[in-house]
Amino acid sequence: VPGVSGVDRARLRTLLELEQAQFAERNPRSAAAYRSADSLFGRVPMTWMNKTSAHFPLYLATARGAHVTDIDGHEYVDFSLGDTGSMAGHSPAAVTEAVRRRVEDLGGLAVMLPTEQAETAGAHLASRFGLPRWSFSLTATDANRWAIRLARAVTDRPKILVNSYCYHGSVDESLIVTEPGTEGVPRPGNVGAPVAVTETSRVAEFNDLEGLERELAHGDVAAVLMEPALTNIGIVLPEPGYLDGVRELTSRYGTLLIIDETHTFCAGPGGATRTWGLNPDIITIGKAIGGGIPAGAYGLSAELADRLLSREDLDLVDMGGVGGTLAGNALSIAAVCATLGEVLTDKAFDHMHALAERFEAGVAGVIAKNKLPWSVTRLGARVEYRFADPAPRTGTEAAAVHDQELDDYLHTYLANRGILMTPFHNMALMSPATTEQDVDLHTRHFAAAVAELVPTQA
Numbered sequence: 001v002p003g004v005s006g007v008d009r010a011r012l013r014t015l016l017e018l019e020q021a022q023f024a025e026r027n028p029r030s031a032a033a034y035r036s037a038d039s040l041f042g043r044v045p046m047t048w049m050n051k052t053s054a055h056f057p058l059y060l061a062t063a064r065g066a067h068v069t070d071i072d073g074h075e076y077v078d079f080s081l082g083d084t085g086s087m088a089g090h091s092p093a094a095v096t097e098a099v100r101r102r103v104e105d106l107g108g109l110a111v112m113l114p115t116e117q118a119e120t121a122g123a124h125l126a127s128r129f130g131l132p133r134w135s136f137s138l139t140a141t142d143a144n145r146w147a148i149r150l151a152r153a154v155t156d157r158p159k160i161l162v163n164s165y166c167y168h169g170s171v172d173e174s175l176i177v178t179e180p181g182t183e184g185v186p187r188p189g190n191v192g193a194p195v196a197v198t199e200t201s202r203v204a205e206f207n208d209l210e211g212l213e214r215e216l217a218h219g220d221v222a223a224v225l226m227e228p229a230l231t232n233i234g235i236v237l238p239e240p241g242y243l244d245g246v247r248e249l250t251s252r253y254g255t256l257l258i259i260d261e262t263h264t265f266c267a268g269p270g271g272a273t274r275t276w277g278l279n280p281d282i283i284t285i286g287k288a289i290g291g292g293i294p295a296g297a298y299g300l301s302a303e304l305a306d307r308l309l310s311r312e313d314l315d316l317v318d319m320g321g322v323g324g325t326l327a328g329n330a331l332s333i334a335a336v337c338a339t340l341g342e343v344l345t346d347k348a349f350d351h352m353h354a355l356a357e358r359f360e361a362g363v364a365g366v367i368a369k370n371k372l373p374w375s376v377t378r379l380g381a382r383v384e385y386r387f388a389d390p391a392p393r394t395g396t397e398a399a400a401v402h403d404q405e406l407d408d409y410l411h412t413y414l415a416n417r418g419i420l421m422t423p424f425h426n427m428a429l430m431s432p433a434t435t436e437q438d439v440d441l442h443t444r445h446f447a448a449a450v451a452e453l454v455p456t457q458a
């Protein structure tokens with residue numbers, strides 16, 4: 001009997017168990033490492049590493065370019081690329097050399113002095129994304145937190161509006177989803193909220209300008225914080241006119257627009273902001289800009305930067321709540337300069353986009369051949385398949401078609417054959433080091449995984 005995803009559930013379960021058994025057999029050292037990790041909370045160095053499709057994670061041995069090896073000696077094509085942290089590829093030569101130089105030749109990893117190179121890093125971001133004044137953090141989460149505080153301070157309004165089923169890191173204000181008949185409810189599973197989320201936040205569906213206007217009309221929203229395409233609940237692309245509408249409404253209601261480019265950077269060398277000609281007040285970004293070294297940043301319009309710097313009541317220098325001791329450190333800055341200056345170049349993006357098109361075409365061919373009610377969506381260098389057709393147009397719709405067993409089956413099947421997908425969904429990202437052979441390997445095994453699942457149609 002086909003379920004919502006168009007597959008026979010009993011058959012899916014049987015195949016998943018077979019793949020999980022094979023995974024356990026193939027990876028005895030990873031299994032042992034997991035079993036013996038008693039000093040770690042949840043057996044992993046970070047609790048999200050328990051997001052696995054086959055009961056324990058693979059343990060990393062080495063990673064270079066688009067390839068990873070695990071401690072059982074298997075090699076993988078890595079389409080997860082650190083969930084964008086390694087969009088530049090693993091340890092690209094220019095970043096490795098810049099880091100080595102900083103660490104070995106120059107020294108100075110935590111010093112209370114800026115480097116001259118920081119201006120180069122800021123100038124890279126300014127020329128890529130269009131906003132002129134930049135400040136650094138170590139994570140995208142912190143870039144978002146600090147951007148939110150600045151937006152509240154400058155507008156003197158209490159609330160932040162986000163899209164339902166967005167993800168912007170562990171940012172309290174963002175953990176809200178829509179629920180009919182309410183002004184939003186906490187996102188299920190939220191751990192230890194400081195106050196009721198409706199005190200700090202408003203929520204609207206992505207692609208819903210009416211809902212957005214209804215919320216902004218309260219006049220208490222300091223900023224809309226959004227991804228220009230949702231990328232953390234599958235990819236949900238903006239419909240024609242939506243992003244213009246968001247800009248128009250935020251301006252009309254005196255609300256700032258913060259665009260989080262952490263994932264949508266994959267849209268092009270200047271992210272979705274440049275690709276689609278957006279005009280935000282603030283941009284936040286993290287992960288990929290450091291080429292794997294922790295780095296985040298936020299950019300401000302000149303007018304906003306001047307307004308903030310002229311406010312004598314705001315302590316931007318010391319205890320005001322917008323900063324971190326290691327933020328802007330010399331190593332992060334060196335990595336950002338190498339990544340943006342030498343690795344994630346215009347030419348690299350051309351290569352990544354062509355590969356993503358090839359990946360998308362391969363998946364679309366398999367879906368069509370098997371007449372599955374699935375869809376595949378591409379955003380620049382990033383591709384995602386989703387078990388719904390047409391592709392969802394809001395976060396809530398995207399969340400509703402989530403199918404954990406099917407995710408787990410495909411992830412485990414592919415991992416058993418040397419392919420890593422992003423654990424949280426069926427997402428594949430291309431790096432400058434990814435090749436056509438890497439993409440074709442995925443297409444071949446994806447087709448085979450589907451053929452086992454729907455044998456009569458294949």
Ligand code: PMP
Pocket residue numbers: 083139140141142167168169170227232260261262263286287
């Ligand atoms: N913003 C977006 C759009 C993200 O996808 C993420 C992480 N997936 C973050 C912010 C937070 O990044 P980090 O966990 O590195 O702080």
